[in-house]
Amino acid sequence: MQVLLTHNTDWLGKYRGSGPVVLKPKTTQEVSSILKYCNDNSIAVVPQGGNTGLVGGGVPVRDEIVLSTSLMQTIESFDPVSGILTCQAGCILESLDGYLADRGFCMPLDLGAKGSCQIGGNIATNAGGIRFVRYGSLHGTVLGLEVVLPDGTVVDTISPCRKDNTGYDIKQLFIGSEGTLGVVTRASLLTSSRASAVNVALLGCESYESVVELLAQARGMLGEVVSAVEFLDDSCMDVIQTNLPGGTNPLSANYPFYFLVETSGSNNDHDTEKLNKYLESVIESGVCVDGTVAMDTTQQKALWAIREEISGALLGDGYVYKYDISLPVSKMYDIVEDMRKRCEGLTVRVCGYGHIGDGNLHLNITSKEYNPELLAKIEPYVYEYTAGENGSVSAEHGLGYMKSKCIHYSKSPAAVTLMHQIKSLFDPKGILNPYKLLPPNSANK
Known part of the structure; x- marks a missing residue:
């Protein structure tokens, strides 16, 4: 029963379904057989990866069957010349990065939940993460997918090539579709060379306007070596200090805002010189009033921990x-x-x-x-x-169940209608991840 409860409940404990069965296939063919049976018998299915989502997208709403990809963890191949990795959807993000680290490469995606999230779920939600500013979204780094459609049909677009200009780019439909069109079973991904020189600095400043100026100057002065830029306010720093055992502020005082910048490159002397000039400039101009630079990997991890542990620390409130x-x-x-x-x-x-x-x-x-x-x-x-403000109600977590009725705030009626038509084409019986992503209509039962 505990296993069922775990798979029926989201990470925050906010959403809980009553799915009576959890299926854990190991192969694409097993996924195909499961979906074909469920489609033939009009049984609803929720595809589930690491279940680290925050919008109720990967757990049942009612009594849907859970299809977990947790046993699909095979790394099939890696080409050290092209940097192309092919693996099953259940591979843990951190495990993939560790595998690549031994070969001088890295995953272009980095998330706080990297120790438990799965690459298939990352693709299904188009997860962004902390290094989006350097590597962009998964729409660019996913080269090919193998996906099982609701009727059991296997669509294979896995390719060893970076360029393919033949017809519609079908794989793009599944990136960010949140498991409503098909179940991702395998993926080919373009990975990146691992940086041999990494610097991390945490800066304190007095206003949000200063944060924006720090970003502008980082783009101009650090350019190609910038790999991440994050910010947090004083309330975030307070929750780290208040709710986490041993949580501390590494700066000499508390400030209204903090700016975290990381550089990654292949020449430590070059990168360090650029970072030092940047720091001198922002301090002399008064944009930054305090700061610290990590001296080794242990300190780098400690600075990143401040940013990555905010979400968990907030639960203490x-x-x-x-x-x-x-x-x-x-x-x-x-x-x-x-x-x-x-x-x-x-x-x-x-x-x-x-x-x-x-x-x-x-x-x-x-x-x-x-x-x-x-x-x-x-x-x-x-x-x-x-x-x-012409913004988006979901930047990277997806819409899931929480925001399925809010898509109209970010998409036009014509766009939503087209999405319903695509859903109806791929999943006419509406068995895949119902009640998610789109507001209810005949195409989303």
């Missing part, structure tokens, strides 16, 4: 309302300040952090326990605000 949105970088923090005023007296904290380099804000609001009055203050206001 009680109940967490999490929003993953895209906004124009210059205005990205305005919504955090706006929500503090709007929700005053109902929260433990309202904080903002995220991928400043690509305009991806993680807005987190906590209360001691679930409060419907607070939720009414947040939703749908947070989506309306985002739409008013």
Whole structure:
């Protein structure tokens, strides 16, 4: 029963279904047989990877069968000349990166949940992560997919080549489709050479405007060696210090905002010189008022831990309302300040952090326990605000069940209609991951 409960409950414990069966195939053919049987008998199926999602996209809503790819962990091949890796969908992201590290390469995707998330789930949600600013999205790094359609048909677009200009790029439909069109079983991925020189610095500043200026100068002065740029506010630093044993601020004082920058390259002297000139410039101009540079890999991991442990530390406040949105970088923090005023007296904290380099804000609001009055203050206001800034209500976590009725805030009616038509074409019986991604209609039963 505990196994069923684990697969029926999402990471936050917010969504819980009553799926009576968990199936764990090891091969593509087994996935095909399962889906064909379920399609023939109109049985709903939820594809599930590492179950690290935050929007209820990978767990049953009602009594759907769970199809877990956790036993599909074979790394099939790696070409050290092209950097192309082919593997099954259940491979853990961190395990793939470890395999590549021994060969001088790295995964272009890096997430806080890398120790448990699976590459198939990453692809299904088009996960972005902390190095999106360097490597871009999975739409560019996934070269080919093997996908099983709801009726059991296997579509194989796996290729050893980087370029293929023949017809429609079918694989792109499945990247970010959240398991509603097919189940990803295998993937070929373009990996990157592993950096031999890495620098990480954490800077303190007095305003969000300074954070934006730090980003602008990083783009100009660090250029090709920038691999990650993140920001967090003082409330995030406070939750690390308050809710995590041993959580500390490595700077000499607390500041309103923090800016984390990483460089990665092949020449340590060159990269260090560029970083030092950047730091001298932002300190002399007053944009940055304090900072620290990691002296070794242990310190680098400690600085990154501050950013990566925010999400878990917030759970110590009680109940967490999490929003993953895209906004124009210059205005990205305005919504955090706006929500503090709007929700005053109902929260433990309202904080903002995220991928400043690509305009991806993680807005987190906590209360001691679930409060419907607070939720009414947040939703749908947070989506309306985002739409008013021409932003996206989901920057990288997907829509899942939580936001399936909110897609119209970011997509036109014509686009949503087209998505329904695609869903109906691939899954006419609506058996794959129902109630997710799209609002209900005849194409999404």
